Amino acid sequence: MVRLFIFLAAVALVLLILALISGLSAERVRNAPRAVWILVILLIPVAGPTAYFLWGRPVRRTRRPSRRPSAPDDDADFLRSVDSEQSRRDRELLAQWERDLHQDDEPDRP
Template sequence: MARLFAFVFLLQIAMAVVALISCLSAEPEQIRRLPRLVWAVVIVLIPVAGPILWFLAGRVRPGRGAAGAPRRPLAPDDNPDFLRTLDSDKARRDREQFERWEEDLRRREEKLRRDEDPKNPELRNGDA
């Protein structure tokens, strides 16, 4: 039973330390509801509930952004500006070039088939 109490005590201390570091290192726009100093006092003086309150109500959750703050995309495919550039002129030219290459490849393969098939004179004459 003493080990359980020691474990819970160490867990409480660890939570308080992590919450206090998070609170003191947070940017001002990442702190909600109360001033930083009040949050630090709540974390230190209220044993288990203080750190839990800080993580649930005191800081802006990662990925949500502060109220009024511009949100940054997390990945290029989430960025609307990046997605618009995919259909730019360069992308259109690249698609056209790719289509020309595919058509050229089809023509060359067809020519090779005609040249390799001596039994079928129709293919040799290009009537197919």
């Protein structure tokens, strides 16, 4: 019986802490001002946090999927632009090397 009491007390404490953290960190709460919810959570042992989670906690809105990729390597347009930019630089460098090589091969003409 004592173990059950300790377990229920631990559950009530965890519920209280979670509700308190959620109530203090939420941008907005529903159905009452934040101060009222904090008092309800603190003064009514199990029913306060339960009521907060049922009626006070803000409803999470589903976020619309972002049209922008989250990382540069997820963006195909970015990868194409990087690849084309690097390819252009490589082609220019190769052309310069070929010009230098051909200039070295040609004999000097007076």
